Amino acid sequence: MELHSDALNVFLKASSEAAREGKPVRAFIGNEASDLDSMASAILLAWSRGAASDGLPNVPVMNIPREDFNLRTEALWLFEDAGIDIKDLVFLDDVDLGALLANAASRLVLIDHNKLSAAQGAWASKVEEILDHHADEGLYPTAKRSIAPVGSASTLVTEIMLATGTPLPANVATLALGTILLDTVNLDPEAKRVTERDEAVVNRIMPVSGARQKILFDRLQLEKFNVAALSSRDILRKDYKEYTMGRLKVGMSSALLPLADWFKKDEDIEAALSDYAEARKLDVLLVMNAYTAPEFTRELAVHAVDPSLRRKLFEFMNQSGLGLAALKDEVKAPVGDTDYYSQADLSQSRKKLQPLLSEYLG
Numbered sequence: 562m563e564l565h566s567d568a569l570n571v572f573l574k575a576s577s578e579a580a581r582e583g584k585p586v587r588a589f590i591g592n593e594a595s596d597l598d599s600m601a602s603a604i605l606l607a608w609s610r611g612a613a614s615d616g617l618p619n620v621p622v623m624n625i626p627r628e629d630f631n632l633r634t635e636a637l638w639l640f641e642d643a644g645i646d647i648k649d650l651v652f653l654d655d656v657d658l659g660a661l662l663a664n665a666a667s668r669l670v671l672i673d674h675n676k677l678s679a680a681q682g683a684w685a686s687k688v689e690e691i692l693d694h695h696a697d698e699g700l701y702p703t704a705k706r707s708i709a710p711v712g713s714a715s716t717l718v719t720e721i722m723l724a725t726g727t728p729l730p731a732n733v734a735t736l737a738l739g740t741i742l743l744d745t746v747n748l749d750p751e752a753k754r755v756t757e758r759d760e761a762v763v764n765r766i767m768p769v770s771g772a773r774q775k776i777l778f779d780r781l782q783l784e785k786f787n788v789a790a791l792s793s794r795d796i797l798r799k800d801y802k803e804y805t806m807g808r809l810k811v812g813m814s815s816a817l818l819p820l821a822d823w824f825k826k827d828e829d830i831e832a833a834l835s836d837y838a839e840a841r842k843l844d845v846l847l848v849m850n851a852y853t854a855p856e857f858t859r860e861l862a863v864h865a866v867d868p869s870l871r872r873k874l875f876e877f878m879n880q881s882g883l884g885l886a887a888l889k890d891e892v893k894a895p896v897g898d899t900d901y902y903s904q905a906d907l908s909q910s911r912k913k914l915q916p917l918l919s920e921y922l923g
């Protein structure tokens with residue numbers, strides 16, 4: 562195989578076509594959180610096995626619906642930087658993985674986890690191999706295992722690629738490199754993630770990638786928190802939890818941008834909040850904004866069609882010490898079914914506020 566960047570896309574296209582045909586496959590799947598490591602290491606291990614081994618097409622499967630990929634902004638950036646055709650990746654809703662695995666010949670390789678999620682537990686008999694860096698739970702005893710406590714599953718895959726002489730075009734090296742750097746906080750010993758094995762792999766693939774370590778790491782770190790390209794709906798669902806509190810259905814989103822920036826970015830933020838709350842039949846949607854610019858700052862948006870409910874929540878939260886106050890005049894908050902506040906108590910995250918509200922409304 563030539564060391565062209567296109568080689569990876571040729572492989573991905575062939576593997577996605579095989580999966581869409583519904584024939585038996587060997588599926589490589591990461592964990593259900595589907596972070597960059599899970600997705601990259603599934604692609605890399607499948608790539609290292611070539612188009613097909615023992616007649617089975619090797620197919621990396623992203624363990625999320627296609628729509629959710631945009632929310633993983635650092636993965637989107639690195640995949641695009643590596644020139645990957647996103648359309649040729651296989652996401653959970655692109656194929657019926659359960660039906661593919663129902664073929665007697667199909668096999669499953671678990672990457673970046675060693676226990677199937679509850680929803681995917683029925684596939685246990687299909688697991689033939691595990692590659693992971695989490696503690697081994699000892700399941701699927703007949704599976705071949707490569708499990709070691711390194712900083713990134715991508716380190717284990719890259720070791721295999723290097724040992725087996727897998728073709729390593731620059732973009733494949735960059736995909737591995739960026740993932741390992743992000744997982745190990747740029748190989749920083751203080752972060753207590755990096756091991757000697759991560760470092761050794763990075764030293765070997767950096768010249769192949771041609772990327773500069775600090776520049777690549779800083780960019781990925783930035784992209785992780787970059788919501789500029791996301792719609793209001795995507796910002797709301799990126800980090801969202803839902804609760805039943807007494808008779809009320811309450812949604813809580815954490816968002817990483819200043820309200821002032823959001824108002825500028827989306828003139829119709831009110832419509833976005835209303836649509837989001839309506840689609841989920843919420844009585845209340847709370848949006849907790851937290852960002853550093855340059856000081857750490859918190860803000861809160863309370864969306865509810867019922868103004869007396871908004872008032873009641875505001876009064877309760879201030880009795881609880883949140884220190885909510887109207888935004889400064891120069892921040893032009895839209896008028897509608899939402900109240901927007903600055904929040905003086907910087908320690909009140911969703912994790913702390915949710916039980917308080919549950920108790921109050923319960």
Ligand SMILES: [Mn+2]
Binds near residue numbers: 598599694
């Ligand atoms: Mn991982």
